[in-house]
Amino acid sequence: MAIRSVEAIPLTHALQDGQSFGGTRGMTGSRSTTLVRLETDDGTVGWGEAFASPRAVAALVEDVFADAVVGLEPSAAESLAERVYAGEIGGYHVGRQAFTQCALTGVETAMWDIRGKRVGDPIHTLLSGATTDHVVPYASTMYITEWEQDPAEPMEAAKDDGFTAAKIKIGRDLEDDYHRVSVAREILGDDAHLMVDYNGNYTPRQAIESIKAIREFDLTWVEEPVPPENTSGYREIKQHVDVPLAAGESHFGRFEFKKLVDERLVDIIQPNLGQCGGFAEARFLAKLAVTENVLVRPHVWNSGVGTAAALQFAASVPSYPHAPDMAPEPVLFEFDRSENPLRQEILETPFDIADGELSVPQEPGLGITVDEDRLEEYRISA
Ligand SMILES: [Mg+2]
Incomplete structure (x- = not known):
């Protein structure tokens, strides 16, 4: 074959x-x-x-x-x-x-x-030898918008749709950071996982000041506070604030990820299954990370195909160091809430959440059927 x-x-x-x-x-x-x-x-x-x-x-x-x-x-x-x-x-x-x-x-x-x-077999079983039924989706929401938007609206919509965890965009200025995080925490409730994403927009000094201001809101992780290439900045932030740091959506190749893990620049790596080198490479990165007790939570801003790949990968990540009788950290899975027909329309069965969970397809391979006719509506000439 x-x-x-x-x-x-x-x-x-x-x-x-x-x-x-x-x-x-x-x-x-x-x-x-x-x-x-x-x-x-x-x-x-x-x-x-x-x-x-x-x-x-x-x-x-x-x-x-x-x-x-x-x-x-x-x-x-x-x-x-x-x-x-x-x-x-x-x-x-x-x-x-x-x-x-x-x-x-x-x-x-x-x-x-x-x-x-x-x-x-589904790919997560091929990768790990195990079967995983579901992961915990988190709403990727409260984007910075060209139009005027009350930040409470997208968060309330996510909560109404059943999300129990969320990640929001911040990083424009300190006052705005505090306001957006306080709005999100108020709506989600005290027990929910809440993450923030700066998209690398701050200097280390700005990031430290911002994180100190918002850390009262109990953040599960702080994503890309400084640009991906600013490794000394990650190190500096770690010295000054005690919050889990995450990065990886803008890191390419095993050598960059190895540096993140070996130097403990972050607590969570976020490979994207449309960018990181594929499943074998992602599995390599995951073993590298969990060996050092660094968590692995894929970045997902992809079409339905890349989302399916990320979901299969997330379902394969080892729970080490947790023993089977200990509740492991939930595998939080990024679920983009923005409009994207390449995610919502090109699969015969689009991904959706139910009761705050996202089912992992158990059908062979990626577990999806691509609607090839629908693809043609979005195809551009090469
Ligand atoms: Mg991000």
């Missing part, structure tokens, strides 16, 4: 004028990604997502990766990242770089989807 074709499908959905939103590092006026569709010689189809500028990463998938994987068995996914690092695929100089990692992720994920379909 060798791979016979590789297709990259760049997708975009433009938001209406005035509806841009995002974090402190800028607004997005569209939702875009690239899906990767592999087909084997017996007609089995596998899907993956390369979460990067769609035309650019699509070209990389088709120009560089297609030749390397056509003719391979899907089990070759196990060593695909190493072949990229070694320069065998893509060339020595760019293997560690972001776009190469994104392209690798899309292709590698699709190979795992096929592996799962071949043996009849």
Whole structure:
């Protein structure tokens, strides 16, 4: 059952004028990604997502990766990242770089989807040997919006929809940070998990001042207080405030993650399953992290395909150091609450929460069925 074709499908959905939103590092006026569709010689189809500028990463998938994987068995996914690092695929100089990692992720994920379909198991079982039924979704909400919005509205909507945990955007100024966090905590209640995300907008000094002001609100983690490349800033923050730090959505390659873990720059790593190198690489990162008691909570701002991949990965993460008779930390799973038809419309059964839980698909592979007709509505020319 060798791979016979590789297709990259760049997708975009433009938001209406005035509806841009995002974090402190800028607004997005569209939702875009690239899906990767592999087909084997017996007609089995596998899907993956390369979460990067769609035309650019699509070209990389088709120009560089297609030749390397056509003719391979899907089990070759196990060593695909190493072949990229070694320069065998893509060339020595760019293997560690972001776009190469994104392209690798899309292709590698699709190979795992096929592996799962071949043996009849969901990917999280292939990765971990265990079965996980559900995770705890947290609402990713209270974005910075181009339009005027009362920050209470999206949080109340998330609570009404059953979310028991949430992450909000802050990082514009200290007064605004305090106001937004206090609004969120008031609505969610004292027992809920609440996280904040600065999207790297502060200097270490600003971040320390902000975190000291809001830490009374009992934050489960503080995400990207300073830019991803500012490793000395993470170190400085850790010296001054005692809150769990998280990062990883803007880190690429195992060497950057290893630095985060080894130097204990963060308490939680957040690989994205559209960017981090694929399932084998994500499993490697997870083992690296849990060995040092660093938690693993994937970053998810993807289409339905990347969300499915992140969910399978999250369901596979070891609960170490917790023994079976001890309640482990809940696997909090990011659930983007913003409008995105690439998440909501391209799967035959979109992800939804029930009773504050998100079910992990138990069907083979990613456990999803992609609506290929629907994809065509968002496809852009390569
Ligand atoms: Mg973030």
